[in-house]
Amino acid sequence: MIQNVAVIGAGSWGTALASVLADNGHQVTLWVRDPKQAEAITTTHRNEKYLPGVELSARIAATSDIHAAVHEKPIVLLAVPSHAMRQICRDLAPSLASDVLLIHAVKGFELGTLKRMSEVIQEEIPFEISSRLAVISGPSHAEEVVRRQPTTVVVASESESSMLRSQDLLMNRNFRVYTNPDLIGAELAGALKNIIALGAGMSDGLGFGDNAKAALLTRGLAEISRLGLKLGAMPPTFAGLAGIGDLVATCTSKHSRNWRAGFLLGQGKKLEEVLQEIGMVVEGVRTTQAADVLAKREDVEMPITHVLYGVLFEGKDPRQGVEQLMGRLKTYETEYLNPDHV
Ligand SMILES: NC(=O)C1=CN([C@@H]2O[C@H](COP(=O)(O)OP(=O)(O)OC[C@H]3O[C@@H](n4cnc5c(N)ncnc54)[C@H](OP(=O)(O)O)[C@@H]3O)[C@@H](O)[C@H]2O)C=CC1
Numbered sequence: 001m002i003q004n005v006a007v008i009g010a011g012s013w014g015t016a017l018a019s020v021l022a023d024n025g026h027q028v029t030l031w032v033r034d035p036k037q038a039e040a041i042t043t044t045h046r047n048e049k050y051l052p053g054v055e056l057s058a059r060i061a062a063t064s065d066i067h068a069a070v071h072e073k074p075i076v077l078l079a080v081p082s083h084a085m086r087q088i089c090r091d092l093a094p095s096l097a098s099d100v101l102l103i104h105a106v107k108g109f110e111l112g113t114l115k116r117m118s119e120v121i122q123e124e125i126p127f128e129i130s131s132r133l134a135v136i137s138g139p140s141h142a143e144e145v146v147r148r149q150p151t152t153v154v155v156a157s158e159s160e161s162s163m164l165r166s167q168d169l170l171m172n173r174n175f176r177v178y179t180n181p182d183l184i185g186a187e188l189a190g191a192l193k194n195i196i197a198l199g200a201g202m203s204d205g206l207g208f209g210d211n212a213k214a215a216l217l218t219r220g221l222a223e224i225s226r227l228g229l230k231l232g233a234m235p236p237t238f239a240g241l242a243g244i245g246d247l248v249a250t251c252t253s254k255h256s257r258n259w260r261a262g263f264l265l266g267q268g269k270k271l272e273e274v275l276q277e278i279g280m281v282v283e284g285v286r287t288t289q290a291a292d293v294l295a296k297r298e299d300v301e302m303p304i305t306h307v308l309y310g311v312l313f314e315g316k317d318p319r320q321g322v323e324q325l326m327g328r329l330k331t332y333e334t335e336y337l338n339p340d341h342v
């Protein structure tokens, strides 16, 4: 069935998801905060700021009026940076239909509260939404999705019907959507992999090779899933598209902003100049901060995250960080191999 869908956020991911929806025949209202950018997207069918050179469907119309964007829409998809999520939910809540299906596509935590995005959404929407709330996660660079290159993702929700509706809405021949009931795991895996992508970029920026990259991916997956499981994720999610799938895509791709930020840091640039040079959201920076605190709170060992925290926020030299990781005490590969493990 053809639907009217509001997509909130016209950065690269919101625009790419709007394209998938338009390819599926849906009418899309794309919310962007800058009125000039809204007009340009609607009239030129392009989003030159975030996805230059890409022709967008005429089924996508942009607006800077958030109330008009969501008013009477049966489906709203949120694709804004994590730091903007709470305020955006507050802004749109008064105009939201009470039976709306909300899908979010955001890979991050709220820094101050350390909450997942679905928790923030539920706090700000003034009616029961958990049974109509889903997340989309997995290896999906906007630059490839918008060019209709084969992509697979997961939609996760506590509600079977919301999951199936989201799958039907987004799935097409280029964009394959799997369902997964583990909402917590899909959110955590999608957010936490960005930390490791920063590390992988840094390793490349330092001139290290494939061995170092493989080590970061493998040991990185071990520590992010350790935290994920402690916070309520299900193990298969970290072994699936939202986990290892997105980890591989982000740690090895020229499209990844997190990988690129790490690369520039590895080459000796300072965090501020790196973020300015990239000019798009690099979620892994805040997520490293959040995860470092969560790891302490939950008593979970996350050595890569901790070293990255030092490089990002305490002026640690990346090379010293690598020495610190390589010089850790001897240990079993996994805690399950340790005879003392309970
Ligand atoms: N890009 C990708 O391939 C993918 C991204 N994601 C996730 O999607 C989320 C959005 O990322 P993405 O689209 O890539 O980000 P971009 O950096 O491409 O775009 C960010 C968008 O958010 C807007 N924005 C920034 N700050 C605020 C604010 N305070 N209030 C309202 N709007 C704001 C920007 O508007 P303005 O231009 O006016 O600053 C812009 O439209 C992130 O969590 C990311 O991890 C997930 C999968 C793939």
Ligand SMILES: O=C(CO)COP(=O)(O)O
Binding pocket: 107, 138, 139, 140, 141, 142, 194, 197, 246, 249, 250, 255, 256, 257, 258, 259, 281, 282, 283
């Ligand atoms: O999550 C992503 C791809 O799945 C996008 O990663 P970056 O934010 O690092 O570009």
